[in-house]
Amino acid sequence: MGEKNKVNESLLKDDLYQAVNGEWLKTAVIPADRPTAGGFSELDLNIEKILMNDLGEMLEGKNVPDDKNLKEFLKYYKLASDFETRNAEGFEPAKKYLDAVLAIKDLQDWQDKWLDFALIDAANPFSFFVDPDMKNTQEYALYADVTPLFLPDKTYYEEGNEQGAALLSVLSDMLEKLFEKAGYDAEFAKKTISEAIEYDRLIAPFQKDSTERADYVKVYNPYSFEDFSKLSTTIDFGAVAKKIVKTTPDKIVVTEPKFYEAADRIVNDDTFEQLRSWIFVHTLMDSTGFLSDDVRVLGGTFSRALSGAKEAMKPEKAAYHLATARYDQVVGLYYAHKYFGPDAKADVQHMVEKMVAVYKKRLETNDWLSKETAKKAVAKLDALGINVGYPDELDPLYEKYLVDETKNLLDNAIEFRRIQIADNFDRYGKPVDRTRWEMPAHQVNAYYNPSFNIIVFPAAILQAPFYSLKQTASENYGGIGAVIAHEISHAFDNNGSQFDEFGNLSNWWTDEDLKHFEGLAQEMIEEFDGLETEAGKCNGKLVVSENIADAGGLSCALEAAKGEENPDIKGFFLNWARIWCMKSSLECQKLLLAIDVHAPNVLRANVQPKNLQEFYDVFDVHEGDGMWLEPEKRIHIW
Known part of the structure; x- marks a missing residue:
């Protein structure tokens, strides 16, 4: 998808997203059991294929690691995959x-x-x-x-x-x-x-x-x-x-x-x-x-109507997703240890540290923050926790997920819910555990947690087109670099900016600085509000926090890319557009427009570069071109 040799140079001034992804979009086919195809989805599909193969062999008794938690997962996976028994039991469980x-x-x-x-x-x-x-x-x-x-x-x-x-x-x-x-x-x-x-x-x-x-x-x-x-x-x-x-x-x-x-x-x-x-x-x-396969398929009818997926997953795939959802961190550690190399982890760690340094410089030299607020912002950045790849240790909760092979799949699932929820309730009155990861290593995503002031990049997202040792540094900065800076920016978006360096909800802004920031956030709302997509109009207020993070992420990643030897600014922006490549059902697009805090991918790819002068320079964009935005309307927050 989004191959470099497929860029339509004649479209670059009018529609960056289509110029980079248009050829792929013409022929791309959305998998029948999914609502989308594209960057994130394709990586997820590849990981799904790898893990289904590896874990499937383990189910057959081949190459089983000597890991008690993984062995327990395989018992659950076996129950989930036993459709002969599930079909015979029907609705009874x-x-x-x-x-x-x-x-x-x-x-x-x-x-x-x-x-x-x-x-x-x-x-x-x-x-x-x-x-x-x-x-x-x-x-x-x-x-x-x-x-x-x-x-x-x-x-x-x-x-x-x-x-x-x-x-x-x-x-x-x-x-x-x-x-x-x-x-x-x-x-x-x-x-x-x-x-x-x-x-x-x-x-x-x-x-x-x-x-x-x-x-x-x-x-x-x-x-x-x-x-x-x-x-x-x-x-x-x-x-x-x-x-x-x-x-x-x-x-x-x-x-x-x-x-x-x-x-x-x-x-x-x-x-x-x-x-x-x-x-x-x-x-x-x-x-x-x-339950039985026919009930499983029937029971997914409503969710498929929501997402636009045309078919239910095949039984084997459904069993894989059901089992890995419960033992997600166990499977994630297996994936990370086998497929995520130390060279990539070290390289990404370096990129994160460089991005933090760029952000720190931006905060210190910002032309609208007072010294008082800037000092506190830098203190928050200095305290930012960085997690790359996978957690050092498995959450001990997984030790409690012991499969009772004399019981059916649903009974085991209900018991696991009981263990999980009881564990959550029992945390009350105990010290807060700040080491828990909210995503497994094989999930293609990243996040910022405002209460812990940490950013987390699971191993799965650290692949092309986001990141590859085979890509130029500029391309990597336009991909994973922008994602890294996006997550850092969440510490200073309209929500994250209300938490201090310890993750506590606390106002560390001067009144004047806060008022100015809120004005910039309103400008970001207005930049996106009402923009047309195939599925309808964008709600600028719903997506403002993610757009502030995108704006800061792209801008800071660009500065980092420019600091490398022989920067390729064109490659930087092309890969930015490439990572947002997505083809999805109309139903999915409508659903996301209504409830998702992220702007539609086409808008993420096209709107943010319009705020940066380097984009106009490298692609020679002028008034009258589709990618042109009047200088007074360009938004710069971080």
């Missing part, structure tokens, strides 16, 4: 979990069983988790959260939203067929499905939409235990909190206060049957991937 939902007599009974249901991740409008306290990341806090809707976002329920209506029709049809396969009669199915969707529609107005959730800092709304306990007269939230953390917490952080303040309208005697039906439907859908 799920029946006891569905019966447990139907056995809930009333609201009091539901509350009495709250912890039991929470530990197996049963649906509940009000969910809880333990995470570092955003104001003091040395300690854990209890967070009160909300469960996602059936539809991707509350706006899908708005009157006149045709996409929402169409998706509800697909959901209802799928559920009717699942109820039939599970052996429930048509009358029960119709009533339960109707009540579940009515309940989902009932709670939707009280939830945040995707744009509101993109304002990450606003999830921090601490309530005292006393005030939290008073949020409902029908739910004893205080008792729930004490059960979860086995003590009386001083405070509970509520991510969506409007939702919790509406608790009595959401849960009461009149809504109880709808609530139970909603829990039942969630339980039914959540079980399908662990």
